[in-house]
Amino acid sequence: MTLFQGSFFLFFVITIITLNQIPTSCADDEHYLKCSSPFQCANLKNLSYPFWGFGRTPYCGHPAFNLQCTGEVATLTLMSESYRVLEVNDSDHRFKLVRTDYWNNICPTILRNITVDGTFFDYGSDTQNLTFYYDCPSFPQSDSVFPWFNCSVNGTQMINYFVTESMLESSEPGEIMGACKSRVVVPILESEAKLLEKNSTVENLKAVLDNGFDAEWDANNSLCDKCQNSGGYCGYNPSSGEFMCYCRDESSPSTCKNSGKRNNVGVAIGATVGGVAALVVILGCVYFMIQRRRKIYQKSRSMELFIAPTSSGDTFASTTITSQSLSSYQSSNPVTRSYYFGVQVFTYEELEEATKNFDASRELGEGGFGTVYKGELKDGRTVAVKRHYESNSRRIVQFMNEVQILARLRHKNLVTLFGCTSKHSRELLLVYEFIPNGTVAYHLQGRGSKSTLLPWPIRLNIAVETAEALAYLHANDVIHRDVKTNNILLDDQFCVKVADFGLSRDFPTDVTHVSTAPQGTPGYVDPEYYQCYQLTDKSDVYSFGVVLVELISSLQAVDINRNRSDVNLSNMAIKKIQNQELHELVDPYLGFEKDPAMRRMTTAVAELAFRCLQQERDLRPCMDEVVEILRGIKSDGLGGREETEILDIRTDEAILLKKAHSPVSPNSVVDNWVSGSSVSNSS
Known part of the structure; x- marks a missing residue:
C-alpha cells in the first residue's frame, strides 16, 4: 500500500466516522418530512399548522382545526359551529371567517347566538357586532329608525330588523323591537358596518355578511413560533395530546435542540476538509448514503404494513416471519406466514376468496368505517372481514390504531383480531373472529327485535360483561371512545364481545386527560369531552351509562320521533329518574310493575346509570366501581338457585333467538354487525 493510498484510506475512515456523528437529510424524521410541505384546501393555498x-x-x-374541503369551499367547525374560511394569514395567526348559516342568507332555519370563549380563536380588533331582531310585532315600518326586512323562517312570515353598533348608540331599540321573539348577534368587519349604515339595503346586508369577519387563532402560537425559529415544523402528538415540534432528527415538545449543533459541526467539517480531501468526502458520503439508505429501506420494509395502500397487488411485510400452524386449526403442512405484533397478515386474494368476492349476501353489517362480511378461511375458521370504505389518511390511522390495540389485548369479552392486510393490498381489511348473534342494539331496537328474546338476566349479564371489558381496557391505559350497543356483540351463548376500536386511544398513566377533538356517536358522547376537548376514562363511563339506559328501556340513544326534550335518551332518563317516573322508562316486558325483585334490580341499575350520566366527569364512578356495583346487583337479585335458572334461560333463549330469525344461515346473519362513528375530527 502506497503512502497516498494509506493516507487516502485513513482519511476515508476518519470522514466516515465524522459523518456518522452528523444527522443527515438521508435520515430526516418522517413527521418532519410530512409536515414540511404546505397543502391546499379549496381556494386556500400554502396552508400549514394548525390546519x-x-x-x-x-x-x-x-x-380543533380540521378543514373540510369541498370544491371551492373550505369550512371549519369551532365550538360546534361551522364557519367558511375565506382567508388565512399565517404570519400573524389571523383568518377571515363567516358563519355558514349566514352565508348569502339572512333568514337561517335555526336562530342561535354563538359564544366565543377564546379557547381556540377570538374576534379581531376590527370586528363589531351586527344585531338581528326576528319575528317582531307588525307596525308601520316607516315609523322604525332601524332597517327592516321580511323573510320566512320555518314556513312563518316574519318582520325583522338589523342594527349596527353605531345605530344602537344613536337610538335605543323601542318597545316594539323589545317584543321581538329572537335576537341574534353576528360578527362583521367594522369597515363593512360603516358601508351598511350608509346604504341599508338587503343586498348590501347579504354582501356584508358574505365578507365575513377577522379572527385570531390560538393553537399554542408561542410554542409554534419558537419551533419554527429553531428550524422545525409545528404539529401535535396524537398519543399525549400535546404540542410537538418536529425536527430533522427527532421530535421535541418545544424547539429543535440540535439545529445549532448541526450547523457548528458542518462549519468545522467544511473548514477541515478541502482540496483533494473534498473528493474523499464525496466518495465517503456516497458510501455512507448507500449504507444508510439500505438500513432505511430494511426498516421501511418492516413498517410498510401501515403506510397508505396502493393498487399494485399484494406482497407480505412484517416485523417477524415465522413458520407455524394454528393450534385450533392444525394443518398437516405448516405454512410460512407474516405477522405484525403477532397478528397474521393476509393477502387481499385470500380474503376475497374467503368472502366469495365480497358477495352482498355475506354482508353482516354496514357502518361509518366500512362493511363487514362473513368469510370462511382455508384453515376452517369462520371470520368476519371488515372492509374499509376508503384508504385515506384518516382511515389508515384508524386501521393502524385498531390493529395495534387489539393485538396486545386479550380478554374474554373483547372481540379477537385474527389478522389484517398489508401495505400493497388493494384495500384495508381487518379479520376478526365471527360473532354469530349480532349486536345488542339489533336485539333491543333492530328491525327483527323482540324484547322477549332478551329477558332481564341476559340484559344484566350484558351490562356486567361490558363493564368488565371496559374496566380491563382502562387498566391497560386504553379508552374505547365509541361505547354503544352497536359495538357490543353477542356470541351464540349471549356472552359479550366489545368491538370496533377504530377510535380508541392509548391513555398515558401520568396525565389527567388527553386534549383532542371530540369523536364518537351522537347520543353517547360525553358532554364535558364535547365542550372542553378533554378525553378521559370517564368519557367511556358516560357512554356506558347510555348503554345501561338502553338495556332497561329498549329505546334508542337518539330518536328524533320522540318529544324534543326526549330526543337524547340520556336527557330523557335523567328527567324520568329525577321525577320518580322510572316506570315510564323501563321496557314493559321486564315486569317492572309486577315483580318486586325485578323492580329492585332495575331501579339499582337506573341509579347507577344516573351516576354515570352526570355532566361533570368527577361525579361519575370509575369503571372498576361500576363493575363492583353491577356484580353486587346480579349477586343480590339473582343468586343461589336462580343463578342456575339463568344459565338455563340463556341456553333456551339462544335457541329461541335462532328460531326467531328467518332463517339463520351462513349467508344470512343479523344486520348492523358494526356501526360507524360520526362527529368527526382528528383522533
Missing part, C-alpha cells in the same frame, strides 16, 4: 385535513396528516395540525 389539517384533505389528505394532510392529523399530527401536522391541531385537533
Whole structure:
C-alpha cells in the first residue's frame, strides 16, 4: 500500500466516522418530512399548522382545526359551529371567517347566538357586532329608525330588523323591537358596518355578511413560533395530546435542540476538509448514503404494513416471519406466514376468496368505517372481514390504531383480531373472529327485535360483561371512545364481545386527560369531552351509562320521533329518574310493575346509570366501581338457585333467538354487525 493510498484510506475512515456523528437529510424524521410541505384546501393555498385535513396528516395540525374541503369551499367547525374560511394569514395567526348559516342568507332555519370563549380563536380588533331582531310585532315600518326586512323562517312570515353598533348608540331599540321573539348577534368587519349604515339595503346586508369577519387563532402560537425559529415544523402528538415540534432528527415538545449543533459541526467539517480531501468526502458520503439508505429501506420494509395502500397487488411485510400452524386449526403442512405484533397478515386474494368476492349476501353489517362480511378461511375458521370504505389518511390511522390495540389485548369479552392486510393490498381489511348473534342494539331496537328474546338476566349479564371489558381496557391505559350497543356483540351463548376500536386511544398513566377533538356517536358522547376537548376514562363511563339506559328501556340513544326534550335518551332518563317516573322508562316486558325483585334490580341499575350520566366527569364512578356495583346487583337479585335458572334461560333463549330469525344461515346473519362513528375530527 502506497503512502497516498494509506493516507487516502485513513482519511476515508476518519470522514466516515465524522459523518456518522452528523444527522443527515438521508435520515430526516418522517413527521418532519410530512409536515414540511404546505397543502391546499379549496381556494386556500400554502396552508400549514394548525390546519389539517384533505389528505394532510392529523399530527401536522391541531385537533380543533380540521378543514373540510369541498370544491371551492373550505369550512371549519369551532365550538360546534361551522364557519367558511375565506382567508388565512399565517404570519400573524389571523383568518377571515363567516358563519355558514349566514352565508348569502339572512333568514337561517335555526336562530342561535354563538359564544366565543377564546379557547381556540377570538374576534379581531376590527370586528363589531351586527344585531338581528326576528319575528317582531307588525307596525308601520316607516315609523322604525332601524332597517327592516321580511323573510320566512320555518314556513312563518316574519318582520325583522338589523342594527349596527353605531345605530344602537344613536337610538335605543323601542318597545316594539323589545317584543321581538329572537335576537341574534353576528360578527362583521367594522369597515363593512360603516358601508351598511350608509346604504341599508338587503343586498348590501347579504354582501356584508358574505365578507365575513377577522379572527385570531390560538393553537399554542408561542410554542409554534419558537419551533419554527429553531428550524422545525409545528404539529401535535396524537398519543399525549400535546404540542410537538418536529425536527430533522427527532421530535421535541418545544424547539429543535440540535439545529445549532448541526450547523457548528458542518462549519468545522467544511473548514477541515478541502482540496483533494473534498473528493474523499464525496466518495465517503456516497458510501455512507448507500449504507444508510439500505438500513432505511430494511426498516421501511418492516413498517410498510401501515403506510397508505396502493393498487399494485399484494406482497407480505412484517416485523417477524415465522413458520407455524394454528393450534385450533392444525394443518398437516405448516405454512410460512407474516405477522405484525403477532397478528397474521393476509393477502387481499385470500380474503376475497374467503368472502366469495365480497358477495352482498355475506354482508353482516354496514357502518361509518366500512362493511363487514362473513368469510370462511382455508384453515376452517369462520371470520368476519371488515372492509374499509376508503384508504385515506384518516382511515389508515384508524386501521393502524385498531390493529395495534387489539393485538396486545386479550380478554374474554373483547372481540379477537385474527389478522389484517398489508401495505400493497388493494384495500384495508381487518379479520376478526365471527360473532354469530349480532349486536345488542339489533336485539333491543333492530328491525327483527323482540324484547322477549332478551329477558332481564341476559340484559344484566350484558351490562356486567361490558363493564368488565371496559374496566380491563382502562387498566391497560386504553379508552374505547365509541361505547354503544352497536359495538357490543353477542356470541351464540349471549356472552359479550366489545368491538370496533377504530377510535380508541392509548391513555398515558401520568396525565389527567388527553386534549383532542371530540369523536364518537351522537347520543353517547360525553358532554364535558364535547365542550372542553378533554378525553378521559370517564368519557367511556358516560357512554356506558347510555348503554345501561338502553338495556332497561329498549329505546334508542337518539330518536328524533320522540318529544324534543326526549330526543337524547340520556336527557330523557335523567328527567324520568329525577321525577320518580322510572316506570315510564323501563321496557314493559321486564315486569317492572309486577315483580318486586325485578323492580329492585332495575331501579339499582337506573341509579347507577344516573351516576354515570352526570355532566361533570368527577361525579361519575370509575369503571372498576361500576363493575363492583353491577356484580353486587346480579349477586343480590339473582343468586343461589336462580343463578342456575339463568344459565338455563340463556341456553333456551339462544335457541329461541335462532328460531326467531328467518332463517339463520351462513349467508344470512343479523344486520348492523358494526356501526360507524360520526362527529368527526382528528383522533
